[in-house]
Amino acid sequence: MTTATPEASPVGAVGTPFEVHVERGKIREFAAAMQSDSAAYQGPDAIVPPTFLTTATTWAPPGSRVVVGFDRRRLLHGEQEYLYHGPLPRAGDTLVAQERVADRYTKPGKRGGEMSFAVVVTEFRTPAGDLVAEARATFIQTAPKGDPS
Amino acid sequence: MTEQTIALVPGTTATPREFGPLTRQMFVRYSGASGDLNPMHYDDTMARAAGNPSVFSQGMHQSALLATFATDWLGPANVRRFQVRFREQVWPDDVLTCSGRIDQVSEQEDGSRLVTVSLSCTRQTGAVAISGSADFLVPAPQAS
Numbered sequence: 084m085t086t087a088t089p090e091a092s093p094v095g096a097v098g099t100p101f102e103v104h105v106e107r108g109k110i111r112e113f114a115a116a117m118q119s120d121s122a123a124y125q126g127p128d129a130i131v132p133p134t135f136l137t138t139a140t141t142w143a144p145p146g147s148r149v150v151v152g153f154d155r156r157r158l159l160h161g162e163q164e165y166l167y168h169g170p171l172p173r174a175g176d177t178l179v180a181q182e183r184v185a186d187r188y189t190k191p192g193k194r195g196g197e198m199s200f201a202v203v204v205t206e207f208r209t210p211a212g213d214l215v216a217e218a219r220a221t222f223i224q225t226a227p228k229g230d231p232s
Numbered sequence: 233m234t235e236q237t238i239a240l241v242p243g244t245t246a247t248p249r250e251f252g253p254l255t256r257q258m259f260v261r262y263s264g265a266s267g268d269l270n271p272m273h274y275d276d277t278m279a280r281a282a283g284n285p286s287v288f289s290q291g292m293h294q295s296a297l298l299a300t301f302a303t304d305w306l307g308p309a310n311v312r313r314f315q316v317r318f319r320e321q322v323w324p325d326d327v328l329t330c331s332g333r334i335d336q337v338s339e340q341e342d343g344s345r346l347v348t349v350s351l352s353c354t355r356q357t358g359a360v361a362i363s364g365s366a367d368f369l370v371p372a373p374q375a376s
Contacts, residue, residue, distance in 0.1 A: 109265075116258070116265035117296035118251060123308035133299040133314035133366070137292055141267025160291055164315035171309060 091152025091187075091201075098182035099147040103139040103207065105131060107174035113138065130171040134163070136207060136218050139180050149182045151201050153224035161200070162221035168214055178207040178215060185219070196226025238306070240347055240370060244334045246305045251297045252327035252356075254289060259324075262293040289322040294362050298353045301330035306347060306368040313367035316351075320361045327356045335365075343372030 107127060113135050114124035123130050140148065151158075172178060186202040200223055207216040238244065259273045268290055271278040279287045295316045303311060322328065336348040351364040 113265040113296070116262040116293070117300045118258075119300040119303070121300075121303065121308050123303070130309055132296065132308070133303065133311050134292060134296050138265070138267050160318060162315070162317045163292070163295065165313065167312050171311070 092149040100181040164219040192226030199224040246332040291318040310368040316364035
């Protein structure tokens with residue numbers, strides 16, 4: 084049986100930039116889900132919670148994202164990091180997001196075979212081009228079952 | 233503000249906070265808020281068909297709870313880096329405990345301090361569900 088896996092984007096490949104509107108109601112909804120009653124996430128001057136930028140990719144237009152290219156049945160989200168280069172984005176801001184394959188590497192699996200890693204960085208910039216934030220996701224493809232080491 | 237009463241020295245720990253027992257409604261709320269509509273987090277039939285005992289919490293849901301804990305501690309506007317590593321699955325009825333410790337403090341030229349912390353989110357079993365770290369840029373205290 085063949086497994087249709089989309090062709091992986093190589094290191095350095097970038098997606099098409101897309102607009103992200105930081106919405107007040109969405110921040111409030113996210114804060115409720117994270118059980119926060121902090122005033123910082125309420126009202127017209129609400130700032131984003133640290134992990135909020137994850138929601139941006141939900142509405143990324145088709146074709147704007149890079150292809151990790153891993154088998155979904157062996158895919159793990161291993162690590163996630165957010166960097167903010169200054170004051171946090173706030174309600175009403177428009178950002179321009181762009182994905183990039185920052186790294187790919189392999190490691191021996193604990194039970195033989197090979198684990199593959201891909202690091203995808205999403206940059207968030209102001210419309211003028213200033214870097215505001217970065218999200219770094221590390222995806223892991225575990226070694227296939229029964230793969231000889 | 234509370235954050236100015238905290239001793240910003242390495243080794244200082246935050247008062248731990250519990251979240252839970254976690255409910256399926258919390259997972260659904262996070263699904264909607266984040267846009268992650270993977271049915272493994274709200275559809276028991278599909279989760280079991282995939283070999284799981286039940287639905288389970290999104291790793292990013294636990295990350296968001298850990299972020300609530302961390303930003304309540306050192307200030308939502310002060311966060312400059314937040315990193316998590318996913319270690320163990322989290323299930324309905326789990327009770328999570330978030331804890332944090334200051335690892336490093338470096339004074340900036342303007343009197344603010346860059347505070348690096350270790351974070352962890354453990355299950356009631358004692359196993360770590362998520363470990364992480366963060367940097368906060370804490371402004372200089374106002375002169376009184």
